[in-house]
Every structure is written in structure tokens, then in C-alpha cells.
Amino acid sequence: MTQQSLLSLCGTLAPYCGVLCFLAPLPTILQVARDKSTKALPLLPYSSMISNSFVWVMYGILKNLPSVYMSNAVGVILGSYYFRIYVRYCTVMGAVKQIRMHVRGTVCIIVGNVCLAQILEKDVAADIIGKEGVFYCVVLFASPLVALKHVLESKSAVSIPLPFTVACFVNCLCWSVTGWFTMKDFNIYFPNLLGLSCACAQLGLKGVYGNGKVKGSGLPN
Secondary structure (H helix, E strand, O other): OOHHHHHHHHHHHHHHHHHHHHHOOHHHHHHHHHHOOOOOOOOHHHHHHHHHHHHHHHHHHHOOOHHHHHHHHHHHHHHHHHHHHHHHHOOOOOHHHHHHHHHHHHHHHHHHHHHHHHHOOHHHHHHHHHHHHHHHHHHHHHHHHHHHHHHHHHOOOOOOOHHHHHHHHHHHHHHHHHHHHHHOOHHHHHHHHHHHHHHHHHHHHHHHHOOOOOOOOOOOO
């Protein structure tokens, strides 16, 4: 396979891999609907999916990158669906205040980015929104670092979901290659390189520790 063919393949697969990652929470949400309870599930992953995806939709539109805005539009739709199901069956104490806070934050991000796109010049707005997207991605990728610390302490990688981690690896790899070599866009390749590094670390720990015993528990997982 030539380099051009490889770049073309990554560019084609990237948006589909992104959609696959957006679909990852679907089984959990369907279980919530069956149980009619969110139990201890947090709301943040779903509200952040809406906000982060919308930022990248705006960036894709401003930069005229259909693969970016179309795949992330799916993230906005799915995130909204997950959010709706969560709110419908939420059983967390003090949920109303928490939900209102998430709704206000999400609306502020959406309205703020639309205003930026309308007020500023196209290139300036794209640069600001792109850096905002990078910031959100860095924050989101910081979350698995907590899981990595737990794996190292417990000597068990049972908390790392292998299918989702593999999907994230392929997704970040495709976007990193496409962003670096084809789009030549820092805002695309930088956050995905971070995600790729995180996925590699998770896969490495999964290979080393597997689903072994949690240190100190005496019980298999």
C-alpha cells in the first residue's frame, strides 16, 4: 500500500471511527431505559459529548471540513439522546439542580460559539473555536489517567473496556494521520495524538495486567 493510499484510507475511516466512539455509550443508556434508573452514572459524559461535538461541528463548518462537521453532528444528536434518557430516568439525589447546571453550561457553550462565528471574521472565529475544541479534548482525555493510576495500584486492568479502547485507538490514529498529513491542522492532530497516546497506554496495561485479581481483594474480577 502506497503512502497516498494509506492517507486516503485514514481519511475515509476517520469519520466512521468517530461515529463508532459516539455509539459506545448506547448499551449503557439502553440499560438505563430498561432499568428505569441511572443508578450512580454521572451526567457529565453526555452533556460534554453535546458541547464538545458542537464545537467541532462549528469548527468543521468554518474550515469547510465535511468529515469533521458531519461526524460530530452525529455526536450532537446521540449526546442529546443520551442526555434525554438520563434526565428521564435520573434517580440521583439533587438531580434537578445538577441537570439545570449542565443544561445552562451546554446552552452557554452553544450560544457562545454561534455568536463567535457570527461576530468575528471566519478565520479568527475558526482559530478560537479550534483552540477551544483542543482544550475540551485535553480535559476529556485527562479522565482516563485516573483509571490508569488505579490499574497500576491494583495490578488489574479489568476497569479498562477493551472494545471501546480499541475503537478509540483506531479513531485517534486515523484522525492523527489525516490531521497531520492531509489537513495539516494542529487543532485536529494534536488532541488526537494525545488520545492515541492515552489509548496506547491503556492497551499496554491491558496486555500486561489483563483482568487479573484486584490487589488486596483476594477475589478474581
